[in-house]
Amino acid sequence: MILKFRNEPEELKMLQCLHRRMRLSPKDYSHFLNLEKGFSGEKKFDELLEHSPEEWIILNDLLFDYSNTIFQIDSLLITGGCIYLFEVKNYEGDFYIEQDRWYKAPSNAEVMNPLLQLQRSESLLRRLLHELGVKTPLKALLIFINPEFQLYQATMNLPAIFPAQNKRFMDNLILKSQPANKRHTMLAEKLMSLHLEDIPFGRRFEYTFEELEKGIKCSSCGLFMSLLNKNNLKCSCGSIERTEFAILRSVEDYKILFPQEKITTKSIHMFCNIFNSKRSIQKILSKHYQLNGFGKTSYYEPF
Numbered sequence: 001m002i003l004k005f006r007n008e009p010e011e012l013k014m015l016q017c018l019h020r021r022m023r024l025s026p027k028d029y030s031h032f033l034n035l036e037k038g039f040s041g042e043k044k045f046d047e048l049l050e051h052s053p054e055e056w057i058i059l060n061d062l063l064f065d066y067s068n069t070i071f072q073i074d075s076l077l078i079t080g081g082c083i084y085l086f087e088v089k090n091y092e093g094d095f096y097i098e099q100d101r102w103y104k105a106p107s108n109a110e111v112m113n114p115l116l117q118l119q120r121s122e123s124l125l126r127r128l129l130h131e132l133g134v135k136t137p138l139k140a141l142l143i144f145i146n147p148e149f150q151l152y153q154a155t156m157n158l159p160a161i162f163p164a165q166n167k168r169f170m171d172n173l174i175l176k177s178q179p180a181n182k183r184h185t186m187l188a189e190k191l192m193s194l195h196l197e198d199i200p201f202g203r204r205f206e207y208t209f210e211e212l213e214k215g216i217k218c219s220s221c222g223l224f225m226s227l228l229n230k231n232n233l234k235c236s237c238g239s240i241e242r243t244e245f246a247i248l249r250s251v252e253d254y255k256i257l258f259p260q261e262k263i264t265t266k267s268i269h270m271f272c273n274i275f276n277s278k279r280s281i282q283k284i285l286s287k288h289y290q291l292n293g294f295g296k297t298s299y300y301e302p303f
């Protein structure tokens, strides 16, 4: 039973919106690709767990602040006999380990040792569980999800499950694990109450409303859409979307990009850049949002 589902990270959402509307710096772009890759790896792992026994408790994407240290857990699986902490890696290509350092081949570029990250989260979670009086043993594992991943010079005792082992690992787990009990459900609820919902991500990206490209982006291909008729937009990829939905989608992008700004007819009209007149934007906003204030200072809020 999945008690906590995985959401797309806020930082990734913001970079997606930005990437659609401006050229990211090479550093931000590679960070964006990394986040995207990481998230898609985690989703792939979720698929593996999708058909797990109902008596297991699964908590995805947890964030804790324990003894002034913030740590994140990709997936936590609570079974009767053991609690599993999974750190999912979507590494692709050839890697090797030399004297506890991890390198990518053939470039020999050193990469962050994922084992250190795993050990850090494990140690903090172990202390947290101890404090909560939990006696069930904890086991931390790296999950390499990408079938194109190969690691050389790894020892057999590395706490890792490799792509070719993923399915077998799950099958084995189903065979030998015990169902979680009421105490485990209470533990899961406690952990969810300790989870930090909103952590502002480290750095902000620099952009202004003016420098972003305006228009409505197609949700299938990412190109700008144009008016097909009054009620529908079309894209050169063949997609057709109701104008109303496309505008609401753009309002969501606007909210992600400018969380401090108010939603006004003027700002959304400029942001969507699809109608000459503001009238249609006003109609759509009034239907889905609550209008506050009067005249030029009026703005929209969710109902």
Ligand SMILES: [Zn+2]
Pocket: 218, 219, 220, 221, 222, 223, 235, 236, 237, 238, 239
């Ligand atoms: Zn398209």
